Amino acid sequence: MSKPLLEVIGLRRIFGAEPQLGVLHADLCLQESEKVSIVGSSGSGKSTLLSMLAGLQRPDCGSILFAGRNLWELTTRERCRIRQHQICFISQFTSLIESLTTLDNLLLAQRLSGVDFSPSSRDQAYQCLERVDLKEQANTPAKFLSGGEVRRAIFARAMLSEPKLILADEPTSNLDSQMEQNLFDLLIDICQQSDSALIVVTHNVSLADRLDRRLTLEDGILHGDPTHNPPRAESQPQLEQNKSLVLFSRRALLIGSVLSLVSVPVWIERNAQRLRNKSLLERSKLERLTFSGLGTELVDIKLDRKDMYIGSVTIDNLDVTQDLFLLPTNVEIFVQAGTAWSPFPAVWSLSSQSVVHVDRQRVLTFEFSDLPEKYTELVPGYLHVRINLTYLIANSPQPQYSPLERRDSFFVYLLPINPNPERLELNHFPGQPPLFIPMPPH
Template sequence: MSESIVELKGVRKSYGVGSAVESEVLHGIDLRLREGEFVALVGPSGSGKSTLLNLIGLLERPTSGHVAIAGRPIEGLDEAGITELRGRTIGFVFQFHHLLPAFSALENVMMPAIIERGVPDDEAERRARELLARVGLAGAERKKPGQLSGGMQQRVAIARALSLSPRLILADEPTGNLDTKSAEDVFELLLEFNRDTRAACLIVTHDPRLAARCQRKIEIVDGRIVDGVSFGPTSADEYAMRGSPR
């Protein structure tokens, strides 16, 4: 059985805690993602998808309930521990790629390693060049984001997310601003890295075609998981051996 990368038990999230306008957004979420899984998270606007992604990405803490990432419960971690776990374990890909416009593609991909180590080094540059080549951008290392198309910028963002070899990739509408061809290319890249690295991948998408190509689909409505459909094999190991569905 594959190792659990994400484990949520009875997770609730409220805003305005203790005030007269306290609002609970997530209501007792139970969720598990295993190594190598490729999972779609779907649901209407306002359903709690972004809040759930923020909790899994350790950008917010739950109001109550248990959260463990890569086997480490977060309840006893201080902010420095949360930051370390997030930086070493999780790679983020967003709808808006958030590249630094003053830096080259190479420098953007190196940035997580620079932040972690304090200075750029040869290993960070080697890894960044390797990743840019894998996403089809060999030769574009010195170009700045403004010199790249939207699809190319998202490829840089994927390379950056993978620079520290995360065990979990969180992708929030990564194809939402792209044309059909670019969206397909980006989705294929995520599938490829999922197969090659066995990193778990949770992708938020409104595109039913992309959701149907994932191993599982988790639907959230009004802060509750209402459905968890499996499209493929029953285990992440079987899925990895078979490759991505077509």
């Protein structure tokens, strides 16, 4: 008999002193390509269970064996690699970055892991978008996608990584019934074509019953047939011990809630508080790095032989004691025409499209052209241009916490490719007119 892809034994994680908060006991055995659903009421611990299976939250006790390896005996780097290449986690929350195009959102994981772009990787991403009927929206910013399109893009991103296991937490929530059915069909189709195993958490019992097995998480305990295989003889004593522990825990918690004489051990509450404090501290550090610890300056704009403007911006880590990693994500160019700002295309240079470790001053470059012939002149003969640069900031190349987004705006007066000499003479420059004149933010 083949070894299971995923084996969960005696998993437990609880928060605070509430009897039903977290997961009290979970056993699960999942074969390759098998599809399992987990249902349960809100607050029963479904999302906590899934995040432990994904290696995102450490259990209080129990083990998670993925492809024969205990996830929580691995290093953080090893777990990150497994999440990048073998386990795909689909959150119940939309996780696209609005300023990126649909295609760039699919390729973001590769960029964060430092993988160089190649025509084949883009072709593969386009194929995934085509399979979810989003090829026409490949270059559309995510903020313009509908709710259903966002979910399909997230499914396409899952497909691109070709995972062995997909963990989906309420992947069809907040959609109408027909859209929910269509997306669930798509998710099953993706798993079948890629031969991926699937664990999906859902409130919809009719959808849950379409998979190979349905389990129920109730009061923190996972019910149902945890495996198609008979329990191993050597694990039976441990299983009975775990069941006794669960019964004892529930009784103790019930007495505590009624008599206020017994509570969850103090160390559990302290440990939970310590983890919350650590998370808040790391988030606070990242926010400080993002908005106060990063110095940026537009230092140059040049015009190459192909009439392409090339802008350069310096990036400085103002707190050298803290690691800072940056991923350029978006460039926007706007030219003033009357009282409005008209957008024009721009891109980061190929050399500036990967993760940058800002351990010293770094220089990023971006490119743009095709500016308008008609524009508002605040300085005679010059365009009034606003440049928006967007980056993702993290304190690690493989961050455990979501990166933060930062946007910088620079204003310049820019010489057109074909300037009007008569208009430029009105400025009385002592020599050649400069290509650009930097302006303070306004």
